[in-house]
Amino acid sequence: MSEPRRERITSPLTSARTHVPRTVRQEIHESTGVGEVYVRSLVRSQLRAALTVVASVALTIGLLPVVFVVFGDLSGVTVGGIGLPWIVLGIAVYPAVFVLGWLYVRFAERAEVDFAALVEASATEEES
Amino acid sequence: MSPGAAIAAIVVVTAATVTIGALGLRISRTTSDFYVASRSVSPGLNSSAISGEYLSAASFLGIAGLVLTFGADMLWYPIGWTTGYLLLLVFVAAPLRRSGAYTIPDFAQLRLGSSGVRLTSTWLVVGVGWLYLMPQFQGAGLTVQATTGAPQWVGTALVAVVVLVNVVSGGMRSITFVQAFQYWVKLTAMLVPLAFLALVWRADGSPSPVAAEQWFAPLGAVTPQSLYTTYAVIIATFLGTMGLPHVVVRFYTNPDGRAARRTTLLVLALLGMFYLLPTAYGVLGRIYAPDLVDAGHADTVVLELPGRMIDGVGGDALAALLMGGAFAAFLSTSSGVTMALAGVVGQGLGRRGPWRVRLSAVAALRWAAAACVTVPLALGLLAQPIPVANSVVFAFALAASTFCPLLVLGIWWRGLTAPGAVAGLVGGGLAATAAPLLTLTIAPGGWLGTLLAQPAAWSVPLGFALMIGGSLLTRSRVPADVSRTMVRLHTPEGLRLDRS
Numbered sequence: 001m002s003e004p005r006r007e008r009i010t011s012p013l014t015s016a017r018t019h020v021p022r023t024v025r026q027e028i029h030e031s032t033g034v035g036e037v038y039v040r041s042l043v044r045s046q047l048r049a050a051l052t053v054v055a056s057v058a059l060t061i062g063l064l065p066v067v068f069v070v071f072g073d074l075s076g077v078t079v080g081g082i083g084l085p086w087i088v089l090g091i092a093v094y095p096a097v098f099v100l101g102w103l104y105v106r107f108a109e110r111a112e113v114d115f116a117a118l119v120e121a122s123a124t125e126e127e128s
Numbered sequence: 129m130s131p132g133a134a135i136a137a138i139v140v141v142t143a144a145t146v147t148i149g150a151l152g153l154r155i156s157r158t159t160s161d162f163y164v165a166s167r168s169v170s171p172g173l174n175s176s177a178i179s180g181e182y183l184s185a186a187s188f189l190g191i192a193g194l195v196l197t198f199g200a201d202m203l204w205y206p207i208g209w210t211t212g213y214l215l216l217l218v219f220v221a222a223p224l225r226r227s228g229a230y231t232i233p234d235f236a237q238l239r240l241g242s243s244g245v246r247l248t249s250t251w252l253v254v255g256v257g258w259l260y261l262m263p264q265f266q267g268a269g270l271t272v273q274a275t276t277g278a279p280q281w282v283g284t285a286l287v288a289v290v291v292l293v294n295v296v297s298g299g300m301r302s303i304t305f306v307q308a309f310q311y312w313v314k315l316t317a318m319l320v321p322l323a324f325l326a327l328v329w330r331a332d333g334s335p336s337p338v339a340a341e342q343w344f345a346p347l348g349a350v351t352p353q354s355l356y357t358t359y360a361v362i363i364a365t366f367l368g369t370m371g372l373p374h375v376v377v378r379f380y381t382n383p384d385g386r387a388a389r390r391t392t393l394l395v396l397a398l399l400g401m402f403y404l405l406p407t408a409y410g411v412l413g414r415i416y417a418p419d420l421v422d423a424g425h426a427d428t429v430v431l432e433l434p435g436r437m438i439d440g441v442g443g444d445a446l447a448a449l450l451m452g453g454a455f456a457a458f459l460s461t462s463s464g465v466t467m468a469l470a471g472v473v474g475q476g477l478g479r480r481g482p483w484r485v486r487l488s489a490v491a492a493l494r495w496a497a498a499a500c501v502t503v504p505l506a507l508g509l510l511a512q513p514i515p516v517a518n519s520v521v522f523a524f525a526l527a528a529s530t531f532c533p534l535l536v537l538g539i540w541w542r543g544l545t546a547p548g549a550v551a552g553l554v555g556g557g558l559a560a561t562a563a564p565l566l567t568l569t570i571a572p573g574g575w576l577g578t579l580l581a582q583p584a585a586w587s588v589p590l591g592f593a594l595m596i597g598g599s600l601l602t603r604s605r606v607p608a609d610v611s612r613t614m615v616r617l618h619t620p621e622g623l624r625l626d627r628s
Contacts, residue, residue, distance in 0.1 A: 086200060089204070095400065
């Protein structure tokens, strides 16, 4: 049995599509698998930040009622003539809530800037 | 305080509100004027406006009254009303603004594409609004009675009429800056008298409040019921804020999602600043006016203190300042809620045309406003008054049991379906409306009474469970365009992406 004649198969260069880089924006527009992945990862990182804030609130402010029940003596402690519960619940909680909010805003904005950079970077590629 | 000073304060605040409302009518005539102007509201102005509208009589008068009566446990109310905005910030602020929804029914429509969800949430907005308005109207009646001696219905009817005139004339629509101004009015009206009262207290040798031990300690007389109640209040207020109709409307006025976040952050600062003050009034009340508790007028402690601590004209002037602030609180919150309700109901009326009559948008809005004020006015006149801060929590519980699951799941979970949303809204809504109705009518005692008086701890999980369970059972009904909606909700506006 003779070997089959070797045939060379080449693509007809004249009609072949040159490689077109697809941009993140196109992927998102067309709801392709890749576009989905980008958006999903943005949503997931924002959700993770939100849940971190919720967990922080639950483990600090949320535990205070139980703390005051379990450690009843704390209620008797006074600082500068004011009872500790009044300082914590009446004053200290508010700056704490603000700081949590500030940290969240910083994180969320950074995540969006990163996402925008990803989309825009591939967009400049597309235009050049 | 002398009736004359009280009446003068009421007249000045009412006249100013009506005048500014009338001016607002001239500034902005059409709904599109309103929208376009509003979209350029900066976070600084907008956060003052949100806080001004949000700080109701429950905050201005109610907290001090509760602290006077019950002590440290009541500090959870202002904490909840502030932290509610933190949860709104992390779950809702930017995506809700990016959705472009003006009301919660709008959001439901565009996320789930279902008119059933839209209708259900419209009814719920009305329910939340009525529960919120009723104590405002009642509080106004009690306040006017306590300070001027006029019968209770006078103050109640006065606030309802002024609010209606304001909204019908279209004034409230255009005046973000008035609501913003209101915040600073309320802050000043609390801060300035407090400075004088503190001086008098120092001059008296800084006496300590005299009260039972449980007044000083949170959960002083600890029972499982009191612990339950504390957590139920926490859940209702933390999660209910995001579902209040007048809060959502204000978010639409931010230029974009990023500004919505910054606005909310500033709101946290403004509310935190304000909420330091009512507690001080409550504590001073314990020292100088403990008899108000037995007289059943604890809610008026803020107004009573200047007269009791400072003699003559000085005390009267400070009391009048506080009365003006309190009345501003009644008017601004009631107007904001009524406007938001009228917007939601008016949309429905304009869309359907009741009795097959086609109403113009403005006419629909006016009829809706009238209906929205009448029902809580009737309830406020008929129902037995309960402390204003307590009854406002019913509105928070209802919002937390229905709109909190709808918004949080709608924004963060692709699996939400229209049947699931309706199941959660109806189930959570029924639970959270039946409970206050039973509490107000038959008032059962024991554990049942506790569970019904503060339903949020069980009705919020119920709302979430029904919504998730219902959606999982109807997976085929997940909207086909959910991916596109997610792009719209979560990506920054600056990116040129397809958001339709």
